Amino acid sequence: MTETTKKTGVSRRTLLKGTASLAGLAAGSGAITGFPYVMSAEPKVLRYLGTAVNEGDDISKQCLKDTGIKIEYITATTDDVTKRVMTQPNSFDVLDTEYFSLKKLVPSGNILALDAKKIKEFDNITPVFTKGETPGGKKIGNQGTAPWKVLYLEGKDSKTFSKTATEFVTLIPTVYNADTLGIRPDLIKRPISSWSELLNPEFKGKASILNIPSIGIMDAAMVVEATGKYKYADKGNMTKEEIDLTMKVMTEAKKAGQFRAFWKDFNESVNLMASGETVIQSMWSPAVTKVRSMGIPCTFQPLKEGYRSWASGFCVSKGVSGAKLDWAYEFVNWFLSGYAGAYLNRQGYYSAVLSTAKANMEPYEWAYWMEGKPAEKDIKAPDGSLLEKAGAVRDGGSYEERMGAVACWNAVMDENDYMVRKWNEFIAA
Amino acid sequence: MDTSEDILQRTSPDLVRGSDKARPAKAARLSPSFVSWLQAGPMMLVFLAFFLIPLVFVVIVSFWDYNEYQLLPAFSGRGYTDTFEGCIAQLPDLCTIAKTYLKTLKLCFLVWAITLFIGFWVAYFLAFHVKSKTWQMGLSLLCTIPFWTSNVIRMIAWIPLLGRNGLVNSGLMKTGLINQPVEWLLFSEFSVVLALVHLFTFFMVVPIFNSMIRIDKSLIEAAYDAGATGFQTLVNVVIPLAKPGIVIGSIFVITIVMGDFITIGVMGGQQIAAAGKIIETRVNALQFPAAAANAVILLVITFLIITMMSRIVDIKKEL
Numbered sequence: 102m103t104e105t106t107k108k109t110g111v112s113r114r115t116l117l118k119g120t121a122s123l124a125g126l127a128a129g130s131g132a133i134t135g136f137p138y139v140m141s142a143e144p145k146v147l148r149y150l151g152t153a154v155n156e157g158d159d160i161s162k163q164c165l166k167d168t169g170i171k172i173e174y175i176t177a178t179t180d181d182v183t184k185r186v187m188t189q190p191n192s193f194d195v196l197d198t199e200y201f202s203l204k205k206l207v208p209s210g211n212i213l214a215l216d217a218k219k220i221k222e223f224d225n226i227t228p229v230f231t232k233g234e235t236p237g238g239k240k241i242g243n244q245g246t247a248p249w250k251v252l253y254l255e256g257k258d259s260k261t262f263s264k265t266a267t268e269f270v271t272l273i274p275t276v277y278n279a280d281t282l283g284i285r286p287d288l289i290k291r292p293i294s295s296w297s298e299l300l301n302p303e304f305k306g307k308a309s310i311l312n313i314p315s316i317g318i319m320d321a322a323m324v325v326e327a328t329g330k331y332k333y334a335d336k337g338n339m340t341k342e343e344i345d346l347t348m349k350v351m352t353e354a355k356k357a358g359q360f361r362a363f364w365k366d367f368n369e370s371v372n373l374m375a376s377g378e379t380v381i382q383s384m385w386s387p388a389v390t391k392v393r394s395m396g397i398p399c400t401f402q403p404l405k406e407g408y409r410s411w412a413s414g415f416c417v418s419k420g421v422s423g424a425k426l427d428w429a430y431e432f433v434n435w436f437l438s439g440y441a442g443a444y445l446n447r448q449g450y451y452s453a454v455l456s457t458a459k460a461n462m463e464p465y466e467w468a469y470w471m472e473g474k475p476a477e478k479d480i481k482a483p484d485g486s487l488l489e490k491a492g493a494v495r496d497g498g499s500y501e502e503r504m505g506a507v508a509c510w511n512a513v514m515d516e517n518d519y520m521v522r523k524w525n526e527f528i529a530a
Numbered sequence: 531m532d533t534s535e536d537i538l539q540r541t542s543p544d545l546v547r548g549s550d551k552a553r554p555a556k557a558a559r560l561s562p563s564f565v566s567w568l569q570a571g572p573m574m575l576v577f578l579a580f581f582l583i584p585l586v587f588v589v590i591v592s593f594w595d596y597n598e599y600q601l602l603p604a605f606s607g608r609g610y611t612d613t614f615e616g617c618i619a620q621l622p623d624l625c626t627i628a629k630t631y632l633k634t635l636k637l638c639f640l641v642w643a644i645t646l647f648i649g650f651w652v653a654y655f656l657a658f659h660v661k662s663k664t665w666q667m668g669l670s671l672l673c674t675i676p677f678w679t680s681n682v683i684r685m686i687a688w689i690p691l692l693g694r695n696g697l698v699n700s701g702l703m704k705t706g707l708i709n710q711p712v713e714w715l716l717f718s719e720f721s722v723v724l725a726l727v728h729l730f731t732f733f734m735v736v737p738i739f740n741s742m743i744r745i746d747k748s749l750i751e752a753a754y755d756a757g758a759t760g761f762q763t764l765v766n767v768v769i770p771l772a773k774p775g776i777v778i779g780s781i782f783v784i785t786i787v788m789g790d791f792i793t794i795g796v797m798g799g800q801q802i803a804a805a806g807k808i809i810e811t812r813v814n815a816l817q818f819p820a821a822a823a824n825a826v827i828l829l830v831i832t833f834l835i836i837t838m839m840s841r842i843v844d845i846k847k848e849l
Contacts, residue, residue: 180814187599187816205816209599306713312800314815355801362717362799369796377695378716517598521815522612526626528811529633529803 145170145428150186151197152179153367154413154450155276159483160441168435170428178366179313186211191420195429199413201246201315203271204513207260212416214254214269219430222437222454223273229504230274230412230453231266239505241410245319245337245512248274248412272414273433274453276445279408279503283374283384287398296320296327296406299381300354309373309382310351312363314524316511318344319409320383321351323508327406337512341519348523352530363528374399386449389496390488403497407508414453446470447483451500473499585829592822601818609823613808630803631831637719637794637804638787641726645783646776648727649734653775654768656735657742658750670739673732685725685796692716692724717799725797726787733786734779741775742768777843781836788832805831 149156149172161172175193177185183202185192190211198206206212217223228234233241233249243250251271253263262271284293289304299308299320311317322336325347333343354360361379364370370388373379375397384401392399415436417429435441442452443461447470452458459467465477473495480489497503514520560568595606617625624632652673660666676684691697692715699711714720745768753763769776791806805828812821 184814184816205599309799314811360799360801363801365795365800372689376690376693378693513598517815518612518817521811521817522615522626525630525803525808525811528801528807529626529630 146173147171147425147428147432148173148175148192148194149197150175150177150182150193150195151413152177152182155197155441155445157444157483160436160444163440164432164435167440168431170432170435172432186418190418193418194421194425195432196416196418197275197413198272198416199411199511200248200251200272201411201511201513203251203262204246207251207254207262207271210258210260211419212271213419213421214257214271215273215416215430215433217268217270219434220270220273220437221434222457223270225454225456226274226437227451227453227455229277235501235505236455237501237505239501241504242407242508242510244333244335244508245409245510247337247510248272248277248414272416273437274412274414275436275441276414276450276452277410277412278386278450279410279497279507280383280385281404281408281497282381282402283370283389283392284400284402285374285377285380285398286400288377288380293381293402294405296323296404297329299324299383300328300350300359302357302359304359304381306358306361307378307380308359309362309364309370309379310360311370311383312365312528314521315513315517316409316411317363317383318347318514318520318524319509319511321347323406323409325350327404336509338514339516339520341516344514344516344520344523348527352527355527355530390449390482394482394486394488401496403503403506407506408497408503409509409511410504410507411511444483447481449495451504455500469493469495471500473497473502588822588825591819592826594819594822596817596819599816606819609817609819609821610827612820613823613827626803627808627827630805630808633803634788634805637722637726637802638784640719640723641730641787642780642783644723644727645731645734646780648731649738649779650772650776652731652735653738653742653772656739657745658768666743670736673735676728677732681729682792682796684729685793688721688725688728688797689716692721717797717801719798719802721797722794722802725793726790729793730783730786733782737778737782738772738775741772745771773843774845777839777845780839784835784839785832788828788835 145168147170151174153176156174156176161174165171175185179199179202182196182198183205186196186198186206187209196212228236229241230248230252233243233247235241241247251262252274253265253267254269254271255261255263255267257269259269263269282293282296282299288307298304299310310320318339319336322333322339325331326333326336328350330350331343331346333339339347362369362373364373364382367385367388370382370384371391373382374384374388374392375395386401389399389401415429415433417426421429437454437457439454439457439461442454442458443466445452446458446462447466449470455471459471462470466480468474469476469480469489476489476491476493478491479487480493482488497506591601592609593605593607595602595604595608613627614625617628656666656669660669689696693699694711694713694716696716698715699708702708703711749767749771750763753767758766789806791804791810794802794804795807805824809821809824809828812818812824
């Protein structure tokens with residue numbers, strides 16, 4: 102017994118001595134380098150809830166380096182992000198989500214609008230978000246939940262979207278893109294120029310769309326409209342009859358064996374395409390890049406009816422206030438200051454503030470990704486892996502051409518409940 | 531050095547030395563019924579907290595109303611009426627929910643029949659043909675190997691095998707048996723059943739093996755002595771005595787398959803409806819009352835199946 106006590110005593114003393122000297126060392130070094138706040142301030146940590154799109158280790162590391170803010174990612178699928186905001190609003194600080202989910206999030210009162218005046222680069226945000234046109238002045242399609250429809254609130258705690266610009270911004274824009282069909286040019290062997298090709302019997306058993314109702318229905322609507330069967334007043338806000346009609350067309354195709362499979366996540370879409378199970382399907386830009394980086398030809402095919410677009414941005418949980426709110430502003434400002442924007446552009450997405458992203462990219466990178474020019478040098482992904490050899494041109498061309506050709510936006514419709522039921526019926530058919 | 535027993539004595543003398551004196555005296559004062567309540571208590575509490583109470587909530591929420599972003603705690607049958615939408619109007623065509631349940635039941639039946647067949651014979655082999663206990667143990671452990679990885683991995687592993695350009699198809703093409711790749715191998719009911727059988731046969735093997743191992747070997751010898759053929763012994767001795775295992779295994783498989791939506795989703799290429807899938811879509815659209823209503827329906831149907839099965843065998847009596 103006594104023996105043991107003695108032993109612990111000794112070790113405890115050693116420990117104390119060690120800690121004291123460490124503390125002394127730290128204090129000393131702090132005094133010398135002149136950064137004593139490292140010792141005193143509480144660590145700046147923000148819990149960041151979002152899909153994987155904006156979340157990169159490189160981004161969080163750079164952010165920690167530049168601002169001292171530690172980002173803790175909470176990654177979930179689009180649907181799960183929304184669910185979490187509804188059911189556990191205190192489980193995150195910063196929210197990164199898509200504009201179409203605002204129709205659910207804002208009325209719930211679980212998120213806090215940010216103040217445009219505190220966002221340094223707010224006036225430099227691309228007019229895609231604020232005016233619904235490209236920097237070159239092309240009007241962008243406004244069907245669906247286009248960001249400019251839901252960008253502003255009438256007041257700080259208002260639950261009504263404002264038609265005119267106010268300082269209360271629902272989501273500070275970060276990233277967006279124009280989506281279309283991905284194809285395997287080596288297996289199709291002919292030019293594809295319309296959404297209607299998705300239902301072309303030529304590709305029977307080799308087509309796919311995504312099984313996320315609010316996005317899948319938009320792709321389906323693009324297809325129906327392209328076949329000339331119907332012209333929607335607003336694809337992003339269908340009536341019950343329009344939903345019935347759309348699902349009828351899709352159901353007939355499904356029963357005829359048009360679809361090989363539906364996909365639900367990024368990797369499924371990559372696997373379907375890479376393995377040759379499908380040759381034409383709705384797809385996301387980085388998924389096309391992923392297939393290509395495996396050495397398999399895959400094109401993100403621009404189509405004459407235009408693109409289906411999506412956009413996301415930042416807001417904060419209603420539980421965030423005081424110092425934490427300041428860090429959130431600091432983080433959002435950092436995010437728009439260039440590093441992250443360049444990072445996203447290099448993945449084939451678009452950043453909200455173009456000028457700062459440009460300053461952080463090499464001229465040849467900017468020319469390839471944003472101006473649609475042939476690559477002067479090999480194009481590399483942010484992680485350094487080779488994406489395209491010199492001479493390649495981006496599918497769809499420049500920013501102006503791609504964003505200017507957007508026809509509709511991902512949407513939550515007024516008849517969302519009905520649409521989801523019909524979607525289930527489609528799956529069961 | 532002190533031995534562990536010495537330390538134990540020093541710290542709590544009652545435990546080792548005093549136990550035989552103190553304990554029985556105390557227990558004698560408690561009534562037997564209280565003791566059995568005490569024994570069942572912990573399980574009952576767990577059952578109450580993690581099963582019954584949540585279940586009551588699900589039933590309550592299933593009768594609530596909802597909008598885009600919240601639950602409205604007012605009585606409404608909307609979750610149910612929406613679910614059965616068109617069931618009468620569309621006659622003689624089947625409505626979504628009927629189609630979905632027919633499909634789910636069909637998959638469930640196929641998986642049940644196949645896992646039962648395979649599971650029964652694997653268990654039979656282990657129980658009657660493998661003589662040494664060590665080998666029995668070793669081989670049963672072998673059956674668990676697939677469970678060392680996650681079931682998502684086990685499921686996805688089929689894809690490169692069965693795909694259009696997969697191993698099976700390219701093998702068949704090379705041998706010249708087929709000219710065109712066989713499409714129904716993947717993203718079909720076939721692949722769903724295959725993956726489910728692969729995942730869940732083990733749940734059949736264990737309870738059946740457990741029942742069989744307890745069959746008194748002298749009964750089988752007696753049957754043999756009485757002149758029964760191998761088949762007669764199987765039908766009249768082994769199967770009746772293995773019934774509890776068969777029913778328990780069946781309950782495992784049926785309840786899992788009825789609620790499954792991940793395997794059916796991945797292996798069916800998201801194109802095959804399943805009862806669980808409807809719930810998932812509703813939850814993802816934040817329509818919790820509708821999801822809860824579907825969960826209640828699924829529960830009732832599964833419960834009916836289980837009740838029918840336990841009519842065939844009285845598990846309580848058999849155990």
